Amino acid sequence: MKTHAFRFDRVFQPSATQSDVFEEVAHLTQSVLDGYNTCIFAYGQTGSGKTHSLEGSANLHLGAAAVPTQDPEAGLIPRAVQMLWSTAEHLRAKGWRYEFEGQMLEIYNDEINDLLGKHELSGSSSGGSRNEMKHEIKHEKMRTFVSDTIVVPLESPSQVFSLLAKAKSRRQTAATLMNERSSRSHCVFILRVKGANALTGESCDATLSLVDLAGSERVNASGSDKDPVRFTETKSINKSLSSLNDVITALGNAKTGGHVPYRNSTLTWLLKNSLGGNSKTLMLLAISPMAEHLNETINSLRFASKVNSTVIGTARRVRASE
Numbered sequence: 001m002k003t004h005a006f007r008f009d010r011v012f013q014p015s016a017t018q019s020d021v022f023e024e025v026a027h028l029t030q031s032v033l034d035g036y037n038t039c040i041f042a043y044g045q046t047g048s049g050k051t052h053s054l055e056g057s058a059n060l061h062l063g064a065a066a067v068p069t070q071d072p073e074a075g076l077i078p079r080a081v082q083m084l085w086s087t088a089e090h091l092r093a094k095g096w097r098y099e100f101e102g103q104m105l106e107i108y109n110d111e112i113n114d115l116l117g118k119h120e121l122s123g124s125s126s127g128g129s130r131n132e133m134k135h136e137i138k139h140e141k142m143r144t145f146v147s148d149t150i151v152v153p154l155e156s157p158s159q160v161f162s163l164l165a166k167a168k169s170r171r172q173t174a175a176t177l178m179n180e181r182s183s184r185s186h187c188v189f190i191l192r193v194k195g196a197n198a199l200t201g202e203s204c205d206a207t208l209s210l211v212d213l214a215g216s217e218r219v220n221a222s223g224s225d226k227d228p229v230r231f232t233e234t235k236s237i238n239k240s241l242s243s244l245n246d247v248i249t250a251l252g253n254a255k256t257g258g259h260v261p262y263r264n265s266t267l268t269w270l271l272k273n274s275l276g277g278n279s280k281t282l283m284l285l286a287i288s289p290m291a292e293h294l295n296e297t298i299n300s301l302r303f304a305s306k307v308n309s310t311v312i313g314t315a316r317r318v319r320a321s322e
């Protein structure tokens with residue numbers, strides 16, 4: 001039997017619980033309160049467990065009635081949200097006051113859909129989302145703005161869960177109109193955290209981006225070239241995942257002379273400030289244990305171990321004035 005060796009910071013066995021996974025990443029998500037732009041990607045082939053890891057399979061989206069940290073099936077997002085709110089509450093005693101706001105975006109065929117907006121995701125059996133609105137991404141210093149998208153001020157974890165539920169149901173509606181569409185789009189939850197300390201005069205303003213990437217398998221082997229809709233989807237997934245690879249490679253490679261090709265895909269352009277050397281980035285790789293998925297699993301492991309071995313820079317805090 002041939003063996004392949006890969007090195008990672010941490011490997012979770014099938015017996016690992018949601019709580020085990022969260023324990024590993026909790027400190028990272030928490031650093032958004034200290035003013036670090038932070039990004040967590042879930043990468044892996046369709047059905048390998050990306051959404052399971054980020055959202056979990058508990059019925060979390062019932063508003064205030066759900067208490068995610070007491071639910072063993074709650075995934076990373078609800079746990080992180082709950083932890084951020086409770087840490088912010090503790091930090092009040094030290095003078096900190098935080099404001100939170102959230103956005104839920106989907107990138108499908110290299111275009112942004114606002115999962116909280118009114119117009120998109122109408123669905124179409126002939127080609128997926130027909131955006132009534134084109135969204136533009138702008139970067140000003142350390143901030144990212146997406147035109148004509150809804151940003152919701154968030155007062156409590158339960159409000160975040162309702163927001164996630166709304167976005168999820170809109171995605172699912174679109175998915176029933178177009179078979180398996182959600183596996184072929186990237187879903188990005190952006191939580192902006194603004195903090196000010198009345199005692200020390202310090203301030204911070206950073207975002208936590210949690211990204212459920214489209215299935216990483218190369219679909220051309222499954223006949224996508226015969227189906228124009230599938231072909232377009234495949235092309236844009238391949239493009240955005242290879243752009244992600246190129247950006248990470250460029251960040252870790254001094255030889256590129258400082259040029260990082262963020263603009264090559266909507267995914268990398270949107271996440272520019274969360275991917276750059278000043279932010280904290282983590283990739284969570286989901287792999288299937290099934291023998292028939294071995295090739296995809298090895299491809300995923302190769303990609304992720306390359307990402308893991310890349311040093312993208314040194315994270316630094318973002319102050320509110322930046």
Ligand SMILES: Nc1ncnc2c1ncn2[C@@H]1O[C@H](COP(=O)(O)OP(=O)(O)OP(=O)(O)O)[C@@H](O)[C@H]1O
Pocket residue numbers: 044045046047048049050051052053057182183213214215286
């Ligand atoms: N570690 C796990 N333990 C238990 N069930 C799991 C685990 N990982 C995945 N599953 C289950 O497998 C199914 C597929 O997982 P999931 O939807 O998370 O995959 P995915 O990688 O997000 O797929 P897609 O690319 O289609 O979004 C779900 O029913 C999920 O609950």
